[in-house]
Amino acid sequence: MRKRVASVWFPRLPSDRVLRARTLEVANSNRPFALVQHEKNTDRIYCLNQAAEAQGLHRGMGLSDARAYCPELYSAAANPQEDARFLQSLARWSKRYCPWVGVDGRDGLVLNITGSVHLFGGEGEMLDDMRHRLARAGLTGRIAAADTRGAAWARTHYAHKPDADITALPVAALRLDEKTDTALQRLGLRKISDLLALPRMTIARRFGPNVMLRLDQAMGTQDETITPIGEAPHYAVRMTLPEPIGLSADVMAGTKRLLDQLCDKLKRQAMGARRLQLTMRRVDQGAQQIELRLAAPMRDAMRILPLFDRGIRTADAGFGIDQLRLEATQVENLADAQITAATAARPDGLEDLITRLGNRIGLENIQRFLPADSHIPERSFQIVPAAYSTATGSWSTLRPRPLCLFPPEPIAASGTRPPAQFRWRRMSLTTGRATGPERIAPEWWLPDDNWRSGVRDYWKVDTTQGRRLWLFYTPQNPNWFVQGEFP
Known part of the structure; x- marks a missing residue:
């Protein structure tokens, strides 16, 4: 069976992500919009929509210059971390088409669709379905398929047609860095076909092995693997009790055992919990839930446990609780901290105080x-x-x-x-x-x-x-x- 790879490129992923979640008039109009990031002591355009590009704006442009060209420009702060999470969610969505999906850079996906196109009536039908669903979700996406990952990437980024001949595309379509691309063009090597016409040893001696590697990957003589995204860790633990309990002390003891297990899992993944949810199932099939929002990422069970005390004391146990379930609904990266003799005895006391007050009046307040x-x-x-x-x-x-x-x-x-x-x-x-x-x-x-x-x-x-x-x-x-x- 011939291998087929599909490449999906989102040229305006950050701005599309923000606009599809906005209720402002700019989200449903052709008003110029740009995301801004602070770089080199000034605010510069990080990503922009099609209306802003039509006004002559471009990425890397200073915000003050952009407003001089386009006074009606609407701007917002960029968030690369949220963009990365959004791309991960798009990768999980893409698994409806094939099980082998990987992330390609900061704004693309790569899919190994070998053996799954017949489920959609053919390759063309599958790609059309992708385009239709992305357009309906308000996302700008360019999609193309080829026998190799490099060829599929070249078609999405540089070809006007999804089935274009890659040898007629610029040498930058080989995923070369800007310095190498500029050096090749100065020697008159502007298309991939120009590289194919030269002896291999000449190219390798002049530009190094990376150019030949990318060329071989695009033409199919060198295999290139696709690293699929892994399943997101599930931070939840559960305990089923042989006999119903109703005392606050018993519920706290069960919560402590669950916290120890959950914090151990968080530590292995170098993560910390920002939001926890304790579900207490009663014998009458009802449930009581306690949500705990933390002021900082935590995975210390001894610090977190007292914060559940107020919610557990006010919970209605009914005729008894026969199951406890604890889940970290929001997590963040939390690296291990070096502990020394100079470390304060309670360096995190302020975060604990903010957590206690925030769960009563709201952390945002x-x-x-x-x-x-x-x-x-x-x-x-x-x-x-x-x-x-x-x-x-x-x-x-x-x-x-x-x-x-x-x-x-x-x-x-x-x-x-x-x-x-x-x-x-x-x-x-x-x-x-x-x-x-x-x-x-x-x-x-x-x-x-x-x-x-x-x-x-x-x-x-x-x-x-x-x-x-x-x-x-x-x-x-x-x-x-x-x-x-x-x-």
Whole structure:
């Protein structure tokens, strides 16, 4: 039986993933959309939809330049980790066509469809069914089949027809790196047929063995294996009890045994649980479920067990519980930590506290401040959920900043120096000491109407009434404002 390999390429996988999950108007319109990633001290386009490409935008382009070309561009932050997980889910979906499916790079799949095309009425019918289902799911996919993996990849990435002759395609279709591709084109070797016309030893001596390997893989003289995706580990354990139990202490003891087994499995896979679900089946076939959301990935049974205590004490055991089931419904990578004599006794106490509070009021409601790369006071920090962020970075400013910031509030004053007396929030205040000015210029590359008017001169004003305020003056439009207060 002749071997047949299908290649599926998603040229806009990240943007398609975000748009198909959005309810905004951009998801159902032809509005330009792009995903942005911070690279080399600036925001650059990571992936974009077809409407954005039609406006002349491209990957790697700076976001500020893109907005200059296309003011109506809608953007969002890229998430390569979510893209990788989404590609894994597409690989599992592709197993409906054949059992041998592998991931090809960051945006493609490869399928060994040998022996399974007859189940769909033929190879053409199978590929058409793939295209139809992907289009209905809102995904842009290019699909082609060939006798080799390299030829199938070349057709999806460089051919205009699924059955094109690969020898007429550019040499880049051999999956060569950019440096090698440029060197070949400088010598006039632009198509695969040009390489085939040269002696093998000449190519290998000039460009190394990788070019010949890729050429042989595409032409079928060198076999290339497909590594199938493995089944995702199932992090769940179960215990069936010989006699029903109902006491909280007994349920906690059973939960401890399940936690020990589950944490051992998580440790072998170098994973940590972020969300756990304990299901207690009663003798009347009813069930009680306790969900535990953790502030950080964990696999320490002794730390996790006390967090179940409150839920178990309030659960209704009915006439007794005859089965316990514990499942880690959300897991994350968690590498082994080096334990030394300098390690704190309870370095994870903060995460345990956030977990306890978060399971009562919601993890998203416990937030922390993180520094941001901006000298604009309003943009020098960001507020993020504490459970899904790490306290990293530090604030560094030449002048002190107030702990309390609020939108600028105008005051009646004139002149370029702080007024001797002024009214603020129905209070009459007298300036005792003024320190400044500190001139802050706007960041022209960010769209902020409040800072479009020009520079601001900030002053730290200590009043005789005890208030320590942060005032600024706008030279281009003479006015005074209060924006913060020092402790």
